Amino acid sequence: MTTPDTDKNETDTTDTDDAEALEQGRLLFAKQCDFILGATNMNQVPISALPEIAFAGRSNVGKSSLINALTGRNTLARTSNTPGRTRQVNFFDLGHQLMLADLPGYGYARAPKSEIAQWTALIEDYLRGRVELRRACMLVDARHGIKSTDIQVMALLDQAAVVYQVVLTKCDKVKAGALEPRREEVLKILSKHTAAHPELIVTSARKNLGIAELRAALTALAAPEALEAPIKLG
Numbered sequence: 001m002t003t004p005d006t007d008k009n010e011t012d013t014t015d016t017d018d019a020e021a022l023e024q025g026r027l028l029f030a031k032q033c034d035f036i037l038g039a040t041n042m043n044q045v046p047i048s049a050l051p052e053i054a055f056a057g058r059s060n061v062g063k064s065s066l067i068n069a070l071t072g073r074n075t076l077a078r079t080s081n082t083p084g085r086t087r088q089v090n091f092f093d094l095g096h097q098l099m100l101a102d103l104p105g106y107g108y109a110r111a112p113k114s115e116i117a118q119w120t121a122l123i124e125d126y127l128r129g130r131v132e133l134r135r136a137c138m139l140v141d142a143r144h145g146i147k148s149t150d151i152q153v154m155a156l157l158d159q160a161a162v163v164y165q166v167v168l169t170k171c172d173k174v175k176a177g178a179l180e181p182r183r184e185e186v187l188k189i190l191s192k193h194t195a196a197h198p199e200l201i202v203t204s205a206r207k208n209l210g211i212a213e214l215r216a217a218l219t220a221l222a223a224p225e226a227l228e229a230p231i232k233l234g
């Protein structure tokens with residue numbers, strides 16, 4: 001009489017589940033993704049029945065490049081070598097199943113202080129008051145790790161009880177052997193924050209690394225099927 005290899009069966013099941021999640025992520029992010037509007041104040045944000053994912057991070061962390069990589073479109077989100085070019089919350093409807101919100105970068109930006117203060121307030125108001133927001137993707141440059149400005153936003157999200165998941169960007173630019181210590185350092189910081197998601201995703205938009213895994217994680221939060229007329233504009 002033989003006994004079943006329980007560990008092997010569990011591993012096979014996990015592998016199958018992971019493969020299905022990756023495929024579901026691929027299918028969703030291959031769907032039509034349309035720019036809805038750019039909001040400069042909370043009165044302009046769309047009324048939406050869609051689950052929403054926000055992308056936040058310091059200026060020049062690679063938010064637009066990551067959104068383009070996720071959706072497989074080179075020009076969906078505007079990219080620039082000049083930090084601080086995104087000065088509004090840009091909303092994108094992904095297949096009538098998920099709303100993506102590209103937030104202005106915080107930190108360094110070549111703009112008047114009054115303008116920086118205006119869009120910083122917009123970020124804070126949005127993160128505190130957006131009912132549809134299911135998760136914030138907090139983008140952190142893998143070369144530099146979590147900075148004081150990131151900690152401030154994380155504290156805001158903790159207070160607002162908004163779940164946020166840290167996504168390390170530009171991992172292809174990190175020297176060999178330095179990525180794992182950076183990952184452990186970030187995880188240690190996250191363990192002290194109540195709203196932080198325990199899973200850390202390491203990505204490179206340029207090399208397409210970690211993109212499939214992030215798609216799968218976000219697809220788990222999407223509406224199970226396309227909603228009819230899911231968005232109203234103010």
